[in-house]
Amino acid sequence: MKAKKSTFAFTGLIDTMRSIISVFLILLFATHAFSQQVSSQNTASVQSELASNFAVGPHIEVSLLNEQDSIVAGSTIHLGVLFRPDPQWHTYWLNPGDSGEAPTIKWQSNYDLSFKDINWPLPVGIPVAHLVNYGYEAENLLIVEVSIPEDLSPTQSLQSASIENTVVVQADVSWLVCKEDCIPGWATLTLSLPISNEANLSEHADLFKNTRQMWPSNEQKTGLFEVTDSAIVFEVNDVQPDEWKVFPFRSDLINHAAAQSVISDGTTTRIVVPRSDYFYGEASELKWLISNGEQGYYVQGTASASAPSNAANSEPASLASLAIFALMAFVGGLILNVMPCVLPILSIKAMALQNSQQSITHKLAYLGGVLFCFNLFALIIVLLQQSGQQVGWGFHMQEPVVVVLLAFLFTWIALVLLDAMAVNSNLANIGQGLVNGESAGAHFATGTLAVIVASPCTAPFMAAALGVALVSEPYVTVVLFNALAVGFALPLTLLFVSKRAKNWLPKPGAWMETFKRVLAFPMFATVAWLCWVFAGQKGAQLQFVLLSALILFCMFIYLLGQSKAPITKAFNSIAALLCFLLPVWVSTSSHLGSIEQDGQSDTLSYIEFNKDTLTRLINEEEVVVVNMTADWCITCKVNEQVAFSSDEVKTALAQEGVTYMLGDWTNKNNEILQYLNEYQRAGVPLYVVYAGSKSKQILPQILSPSAVISAINQAKEEVSNVN
Incomplete structure (x- = not known):
């Protein structure tokens, strides 16, 4: 009888788990696009007044200018952002060349206007050491054509800035200004133009006219x-x-x-x-x-038909390479199953298999959930890359709001495992109609959750495969992601479909109740890790806010489970919801919190990653050890504790002529992503040891102190031979 009660408890537990998963998955994907936009609005490095069309940043002035002095319905006007870098400093063209980043402009208005793409003046090649960038070494105006509809109608945007018969245009501008070093800048520029029946040229008209003479020809x-x-x-x-x-x-x-x-x-x-x-x-x-x-011309080019034989000869090699990378992705997917935050979830699901006789649909639902989630990741990555953004594996963990959502998800799972609230309560049964009992939907939801929590990790064998997937054609991305999905789903799918594999599981009994509660503690450990990641993104002060909110959330959920009166239940429910919403709001507020670059500063002396600095050190025949890491990367943290914390490695890194360079990818950083792509890596960790300009060595993803020391000594020997 006890065994049956334990089994029934697990069924109820799965119902609640399913409900939790379905709600949080919806929140997770719904907030990603919003957080993607919010996370880019970091504190600007400029000083500008509210509603000003002018901003000053280090070594640059930026202005929002108008060619016409007013707005006429049904017409076309031109606006421009003027960049004035200091002498010997430069900004960038749409392709910055070997390094750098093109300016971006995001437009808003209190009227329904249509903003077109930037018209880029002719760039020049700008030598920087042995590299060449493309951009502008002097004043340059980026002009945008704006279409005014016949029926000018106000929008909801910028309502607070609305003035009668006045069009208010806001430009959120970001840029990078460089000399030997580079300084990013951000500003929000605002311009107000009256609505009239006739427009005249403004005082800036000559600047617009002169800039057009530096445009490529309209003839493509x-x-x-x-x-x-x-x-x-x-x-x-x-x-x-x-x-x-x-x-x-x-x-x-x-x-x-x-x-x-x-x-x-x-x-x-x-x-x-x-x-x-x-x-x-x-x-x-x-x-x-x-x-x-x-003068210049834009050219739309197609591959020459004169070289089909080359393509044909290379196709078998490409297929062979794709097969090899697919196999590596498959093996990497298998290894992901034993990651610390994935294993408890799969254990719960495995225990729930004890009492079910399921159809083939049920048996394959978990595989379907894994395939769905991996293909959704692939689709998002392809779409973001096609829109010009650069992303890597685990990109969603760079969003503080996603980290907060996962922290509350795992806290809620842990509370249910500890029976802090009744599994048949209304709150626990949210989503019951969507995912019911030991249904296919329950297994599908488990598959999607397992993929989400596994995605911050880059297992051995899958790093190179993902690197190829994220820099190749979309079909290659899809193939490799599906190979990774099949490998990840295989172990638990075998338990579903194979009676022999299912017999490996221990028989149900009273021990399941104890085991269920024990599984709560790996969940709390995952929450602790997520809070640490959040501290790296938003700072220690906001980490304290998150921790306090989680503690209060636990308290109100517990009180909710004990509540009898409807008013008390309503109060505890609202209080728990507010505890959840506070850190979500904090994580999406760009003006709250600051990044604390503490990292390894108390144990190792390092310099922050910079491509130009790395190039200079290599040319000076220095030994450089590059460590690409992130707070949300479990493998990275293990290596830092096992390898980089040893006294022998610290001594080796402290030698004269050896530089330790750390790249922190906890938050989005396109320069680090470009470096990872150079080595066909989609995520961290990545360890590279340079022997000056003589050679470079990529270290394995699972490090030992001896591997690091050996690579450093070998590099020093090669540099000595060069000298």
């Missing part, structure tokens, strides 16, 4: 390109022979610093450029700009 050319083992050949017809230079839209195509060879026969111009080491795969279409410094 078509061209061909051919990719060889060492170069890319760009071909354009109907341009006058001249010293043309190619500026590709993609930053991974060519060696930007290499000389470009121009060959022209009068009607056809071919430009040969050494290809980048980071260009992988094939391209069917490319866009580029050709410029001689005074």
Whole structure:
């Protein structure tokens, strides 16, 4: 009888678990897009007044300018953001070249206006050490065309700034200004223009006119390109022979610093450029700009049909490589099952299999949930990359609001495991109609939750596979993500479909009640880890807010389970909800909290990762140890405790001529992501030891002190031989 009661308790537990999972999954995905937008609004490095069209940042002035002095319904106007960097400082074109970041402008208005894309002036090549960037070394105006509808109607945006018969335009501008070092900047610029029947030119009209003379021609050319083992050949017809230079839209195509060879026969111009080491795969279409410094043309290029044999010869190798990476992803998925925050969830589900005779639909539902979630991740990543954003594996863990949601999710799971509230209460039965009993939906929800909590990890074997997935064509991304999903889902799916595998499980009994409560503590440990991640993102003060909210949340949930009177239940429910909403609001408030770069500062001396600094140290024949890490990366933290905390490694890193460089990817950082992509990695950890310009060595993802020390000593020996 006890065994049956224990089994029944587990069934009720699964009902509650299912309800929790369904609610939090909805919240998780619904808030991702919002948090993606909010997280980018960090504290600006400029000082600007409210409702001002002018801002000053380090080594730059930024202004929002208008070409016309008023707004006329049914017309087209032009607005522009003027960047004035200090002498010897520069900003960037849409493709910054070897390093840097293009400016961005996000528009809002209190009227329904249509803002088009930026018109980019002709860029120039800017040498920086042995690299070349594309951008502007002097004052430059980025002009945007704005369409005014015939029926001007106010919108909900900027209502507080609305003035009768006045159009208010707000531009959220971000930029990077560089010399030898780079300084990011942000500002919100505002411009008010009256609505009238006729518009005149403003005092800035000449600046707009002069800028248009630096635009590429409106005539877009078509061209061909051919990719060889060492170069890319760009071909354009109907341009006058001249010293043309190619500026590709993609930053991974060519060696930007290499000389470009121009060959022209009068009607056809071919430009040969050494290809980048980071260009992988094939391209069917490319866009580029050709410029001689005074005029330019945008070119829409297609792959030359003259090289089909090369593509055919390379296809078997590509398929073989894809198969190898798919196998690595599959093995990596298997290893993900034993990650600390995944194993307790799978254990609960495995114990729930004791009492069920299920249909094939039920048996495969968990596999379906895993496949769904991995493919959803793949789809989000592909869509974000197609929109121009750069993301990596575990990207959602860079959002503080996602970390908060997961912290409350695991706290709630732990409370249910400890029977802090009745499993048949109304609150515990939220979502009962969607996921009922030992239903297929319950198993599906478990699969999706397991993927979400496993995603911060990068298991051995899957790192290289994910790196290829995130820098390749969408179909490669989908194939590798599905291989990872099958590997991840296989162990528990075998328990569902195989009677022999199911017999491996211990028989049900009273021990299940004890085991259920024990599983609450790994959940609390996961919550502690998530709070630590949150501290790295928002600071210790807001971590205290989150911890306090979690404690109060536990108290009110417990009181809710003990409540009898409807008023008391309502009070405790509202109080628990407020405890949840407070840290969610805190995590989405850009003006609250600050990043504390404490990291390993108390144990190891390091410098923060910077690509230009790394290049300089390599050229100076220094030994450089690069550690790419993140607070939410469990493997990273294990390596820091096992390898980098040892006295021998500290001594090796403290040697003269050795520099320890730390890249913290806890929060989004495009420079670190670009570095990871160079090594075909989609996430952290990544450890690289440079022997000056002589060689570089990628260390394994699971480190030992001896592996780090050996790599450093080998690099020092190679540098000594060079000198």
